[in-house]
Amino acid sequence: MTPHGVPVEALLVVDVQSAAVLGDRAVPEAARLVDRTADLIARARRSGALVVHIQNDGAPGTGDEAHTPGWELHHPVEAGPTEVVIRKTEDDGFDGTALGGLLTDSGIRALAICGVMSEMCVQATARTALALGHRVVMPHDAHATHDIPAAPGISDAIPAAVVSRVAEWALGSGIEVVAHAADVVFTVPPGRH
Template sequence: MSNRVLPVQALVVVDVQADAVGGDRAVPEAARLLDRTTDLIARARRGGAFVVHVQNDGQPGAGDEPGTPGWELHHAVEASPTEVVIRKTRDDGFHGTPLEGLLTGSGVRALAICGVMSEMCVQATARTALALGYRVVMPHDSHATHDIPAAPGISDRIPAAAVSRVAEWALGSELEVVPHAADVAFAALPARAR
């Protein structure tokens, strides 16, 4: 039995930048995450879907400060009218960016979201997409975060995998969580949008 869901017309890749997926500050299992995001991007391109790379502009001194090596996107961006980079300064990929206009203008009504950090930028972007009426699919193996450190008197360390699962759960029943990137199917954008 397949877990495949109805196709989506867009893939939003959130903050898959060098600082988050490489070196000593990389999320746990970064190689697995990159394998899944690489697969999603390749299949979205082949399927004629819209691909949006969201790139965070961190504060001065942060690992993702603009212009620093950590700020660079991990995945190469294809020069195409159906593949773009959106820069942001807040967790939410829609806040202060042209993301909604680009998706709507391209005829997108359903999208998949992947990337980092699960409980921050991925969740904030997914929450707004749901509030705007998009159908949102999140492959469980295609977003990641760090452990939450222990807080004396509050909690023990919370493993990254648990944090990612809670981030999905907190988005409610409208979010379509699928186990694997391979469960996501892509559809071409309407002809007028290409």
């Protein structure tokens, strides 16, 4: 980390959709998550870094079923050459989408990932980004999930904060976890001004 933060060239905002942050299905501390992701988006925009909103097309009957209120992205999108929406149907934001090509074509080497759910879509997307050779930064306070309910004979309930931390840990030594979204600094990739 530099004295002024950890530099990245892109921000992936994973599944910050209404069903995940509003109402009775919202992740614990949804207001904190929304605040941190909004800050990351605003700072990325100001710097000219690439912002990718990843939107899950949930199955029929789920909270994020495509084209329902819960499916809507929570943060407004300023669509343009440096801000796009990529829709997906799998946990991994790269699976069956144009995300890999977009990052390569944009010259992205380092990116930050935030959003929901820590142990599912955020982790799956981060794992593929690492496998593709990207430097991946995960701000601890900018991703979230739900508690895991107790499983009789297996475990007590597991608090969401623990699940999120384990999701980071399970990514191994290649991931760069920083404590706060404020620790992320956005830059423009070389050759793009």
